[in-house]
Amino acid sequence: MPDFVDQVVLHIRAGDGGNGCASIHREKFKPLGGPDGGNGGRGGDVILEVDPNTATLLDYHRRPHRKADNGKQGQGSNRDGANGGDVVLAVPNGTVVKDAATGEVLVDLIGSGTRYVIAHGGHGGLGNAALASTKRKAPGFALLGEPGDALDVMLELKSVADVALVGFPSAGKSSLIAALSAARPKIADYPFTTLVPNLGVVTAGETIFTVADVPGLIPGASQGKGLGHEFLRHVERCDMLVHVIDCATMEPGRDPVTDYEVIEAELEAYGKLGDRPRMVVLNKADVPDAQELAELVRPDFEARGLQVFTVSAATHAGLRELTFAMGEWVAAARANRPVEEPTRLVIKPRQLGETGFTVRKVNDNQFQVTGEKPERWIRQTDFTNDEAVGYLADRLERLGVEEELVKAGASAGAEVIIGPMEGGYVFDWQPTLSAESVRTGPRGTDSRLG
Numbered sequence: 001m002p003d004f005v006d007q008v009v010l011h012i013r014a015g016d017g018g019n020g021c022a023s024i025h026r027e028k029f030k031p032l033g034g035p036d037g038g039n040g041g042r043g044g045d046v047i048l049e050v051d052p053n054t055a056t057l058l059d060y061h062r063r064p065h066r067k068a069d070n071g072k073q074g075q076g077s078n079r080d081g082a083n084g085g086d087v088v089l090a091v092p093n094g095t096v097v098k099d100a101a102t103g104e105v106l107v108d109l110i111g112s113g114t115r116y117v118i119a120h121g122g123h124g125g126l127g128n129a130a131l132a133s134t135k136r137k138a139p140g141f142a143l144l145g146e147p148g149d150a151l152d153v154m155l156e157l158k159s160v161a162d163v164a165l166v167g168f169p170s171a172g173k174s175s176l177i178a179a180l181s182a183a184r185p186k187i188a189d190y191p192f193t194t195l196v197p198n199l200g201v202v203t204a205g206e207t208i209f210t211v212a213d214v215p216g217l218i219p220g221a222s223q224g225k226g227l228g229h230e231f232l233r234h235v236e237r238c239d240m241l242v243h244v245i246d247c248a249t250m251e252p253g254r255d256p257v258t259d260y261e262v263i264e265a266e267l268e269a270y271g272k273l274g275d276r277p278r279m280v281v282l283n284k285a286d287v288p289d290a291q292e293l294a295e296l297v298r299p300d301f302e303a304r305g306l307q308v309f310t311v312s313a314a315t316h317a318g319l320r321e322l323t324f325a326m327g328e329w330v331a332a333a334r335a336n337r338p339v340e341e342p343t344r345l346v347i348k349p350r351q352l353g354e355t356g357f358t359v360r361k362v363n364d365n366q367f368q369v370t371g372e373k374p375e376r377w378i379r380q381t382d383f384t385n386d387e388a389v390g391y392l393a394d395r396l397e398r399l400g401v402e403e404e405l406v407k408a409g410a411s412a413g414a415e416v417i418i419g420p421m422e423g424g425y426v427f428d429w430q431p432t433l434s435a436e437s438v439r440t441g442p443r444g445t446d447s448r449l450g
Helices: 058-062 173-180 229-235 256-270 288-303 319-336 372-380 386-399 401-407
Strands: 007-013 046-050 065-067 087-091 095-099 105-109 115-119 150-157 163-166 198-204 207-213 240-246 278-283 307-310 357-363 366-371 414-418 425-429
Touching: 007 058, 007 115, 046 095, 046 105, 065 087, 105 115, 115 150, 163 173, 163 319, 173 198, 173 207, 173 278, 173 319, 198 319, 207 319, 240 256, 240 319, 256 288, 278 288, 278 319, 288 307, 307 319, 357 372, 357 401, 366 372, 366 401, 372 386, 372 414, 386 401
Parallel strands: 007 065, 046 087, 163 207, 163 240, 240 278, 278 307, 366 414
Antiparallel strands: 007 150, 046 115, 095 105, 095 150, 198 207, 357 366, 414 425
């Protein structure tokens, strides 16, 4: 089981709304006391919240299925059902939320306390007390609760660190972060020892900052080779890049300047990192030949305008100067950084004049109706109750669906699909009379049906 997870697919489902209740008040000497069915409770939401004390997505890797509570059913005596409890999922700062199917970015969560409702609970159904009117004084039906949202999302964590250590595998990045901080990453003498980013907290005088030990990069990493994109994204939000260069490598074709240029080419190809300040650390100076090589290539790096430090993670030589230099860079970056504001969630209201539905002719005398309201009303309707079906017809008529069907060329007996073509509700359309002229009958019936 991993101890660091930066990407996970989460299967979430909001709570379903509770059904409304169809009840008639009964009391001694009052056999018809009127409708008193309560409304169903609303289903619980699934909410993502940025928690500064959360640093990994490991918990969601272990338990990827999360569900909010359902709303309770309404009861007689005008008792509404209880709302379902929300589920609040804590995520680290800098979590990107994507649609798992399309890859579309839904929200980028930044700022402690930022909340985003990723799945909305279903509305509770109205009880017959709420449905009563002067024309329908004792409804014999209630509305069903709506199902809650269900979707799969990908949570992607971009480590938010002040400094990122980049370089070839086995350049000594893990050893360096272990020497600079209390972090204890895995260290070995073979490539790709580090398979997950390591974070260390470093103190330089009054400045405290975090350093990310990013897994080793190789040529072609920007196209996904090696660990590639899997970990390049971890340096996107760092204020500063520190090239850790192995001056003791014996591999053919490798030297400090070439290593620097290869990694820079990959960072440039990946993009999004061109404006970060750079610093060069010539590591493994405890090896005699490495010390000589470091002194030889130092002028070349300085000629490029880079600040250069020769260090040894093994003996800690040069680490104090390096630490305070990084601290100065971080302090300056923080002073110039705009105040971080929580993610602003944009609400897009419907434009004025929109009907809220569309009617489309599919084939000869076959039509499709789509829209939030008609599809919601279908989900709320108990089709085993004729009176409930008649109430649905009244709602569709008042919304203007029948008028639009006539305009689209529909005639009596046309096949109408409300919702998606696959899985929508299909019925044979007959122009209906409005509820104003319908003769009332026994509860649960409608004179227009049957």
